[in-house]
Amino acid sequence: MQAQNRLLKCAWLAVLAGLLVAGAQAAQCGRVTIANMNWQSAEVLAHIDHIILKEGYGCDAELVPGDTMPTLMSMMGKGQPDVAPEAWVNAMRGPLDSAVAAGRLHYAGKSLSDGGIQGWWIPKYVADAHPEIKTLEDALKRPDLFPAADDSSKGAVHNCPSGWNCEIITRNLFKAFKAARKGFVLVDTGSAAGLAGSIAKAYERKQGWLGYYWSPTAILGKYAMVRLGAGVEHDEKSWNDCTVKADCADPQPNDFPAAEVYTLVTSSFRESAGPAYEYLARRRWDNDTVNKLLEWMQVNQATGRDGALHFLQSNDELWTRWVDDFAARKIKDSL
């Protein structure tokens, strides 16, 4: 009888301890704002973080809309939002590094283990029909294959949307490779939707297309594209000193580096979040996984949240490595 009583007491204590731990975790984590960047891979990752932090770590997590420049500026300046799950940091390396040095921000970890792949791409059917086109230089010799809408005697290079850093880079490379002299015009696509729409249009009609794009993306999952090398090695110094700058006077031919993509968090979050921070520091995935998930989302017309739920339901062995057992159980129960 006494033994039973003791057992009961132990059980009660265990439950109490469990509640305390859970309560402590929730209290520790508190309110978290997660930047929901406006492209698909970042969106689904933000939703995954949202679900895991909320269900697994009891955070009062909230998604806020974001975009690379404004979100990172706001994190550096105002310390909000707390988490940027997929920050393409190359463009803002300087200011970010000094914010990290000043202790305002932290690189929690790489979110894309392969890094982001950017560059100039052509559709696979063009590459197959013209196997001689391997590099940017090769493509720039054939303006006739990539006719511009306004003036079909010229070729078109589709630029990144206004205001994105890749717009400046593409503009500088356009200059560096003397594309204008080779009969090309640089087409401003206006927005991510415009850029993706121009690829979709070319692909549905099997027309030529040349321009900037990046992986991981659903577009590259849906439409097979080939990335063109620049024909030169990546030169980091000339890249950072000139190619990424709007006022670069004399851009040189250069290749895109693999973009480093980090999970960025504010210091206040890192200090207060405890185990939730540990999760973000461990969380990373490779481009194959992301492309596969994005393709599933595209085929099934899924929202970011649908995609996140699908991922959590079907990729246990990957995400359970990111979280502790206690959180993993709670997340599984919530699905």
Added chain:
Amino acid sequence: MSKPWFQDFPAMEGGTLRDLKRAIDDGFGDFIGDHGEAIERFFDPLKEFLIFFEKMLTGAPWPVVIAGLALASWLASRSTKITLGTVAALLLVGYFGMWDDTMKTVSMILASTLVALVLGLPIGILMARSRRLQACINPVLDVMQTMPSFVYLIPVVMLLGIGRVPGLLAVVVYAIAPIIRLSCLGIQQVDRDALEAADAFGSSSWQRLRHVQLPLALPTIMAGVNQTIMLALSMVVVASMIGVQGLGQPVLKAISNQYFALGVFNGLAIVGIAIAFDRALQSYGRRLQKHRQVPHG
């Protein structure tokens, strides 16, 4: 315990809904593959017209453009103040380095307004004559004005590519409603006595329209044109999101980079154009009305 039936809406099953959406998307994809080229070719003349119009404004020497716009402003308003204001706005815009973008925007706006007028006026006239047509077209206009632009822009971009023509379509779809509504209203409001007089003189339906209804409805129609221009200007930024050149693009750049000054300068340039057009057209409308009141009064 299951929930009562009224708690959750009996929605279509997730899988069926998904299949429906996919079927629509795939159907659209096939449609583009089959007819995309023909449709694009259909819009080619419009594209050529837009390119020509833009080249005319950006290519002409700036004093000529300013003189031309000042003359137009004077002819419309007969007001020194408005004309001088227009010239000052243009000079300022040019001085702040936004001349080319402004000319691209002005050419886009004028072309859109022209297209809206050519399409909208006849529709408005027909609507004024038939209640049934009016009942059909009004809801269509409501849809055109309230449907978020990107809903139809992305299909249009997939059909026609990015650039001027989809931009023009977006602007016209959004901005054509006032011209249709107000030309219909203007014609319906024409005094019955005036029409009876016209009939008494044995005028044909065309003569009645051309010499009685349209002149008397002109002030209202001009108000429609004015509204159309204003709505077209408000679409400049949206249009630039599908690659239309002009003042919208620096605004987009300013938004995504938080360049406060760049955004304000270009935003003010749009406001400047809007006010110049608005004041000129409004005083034109007032003059028309005065003219109408004199013989009657």
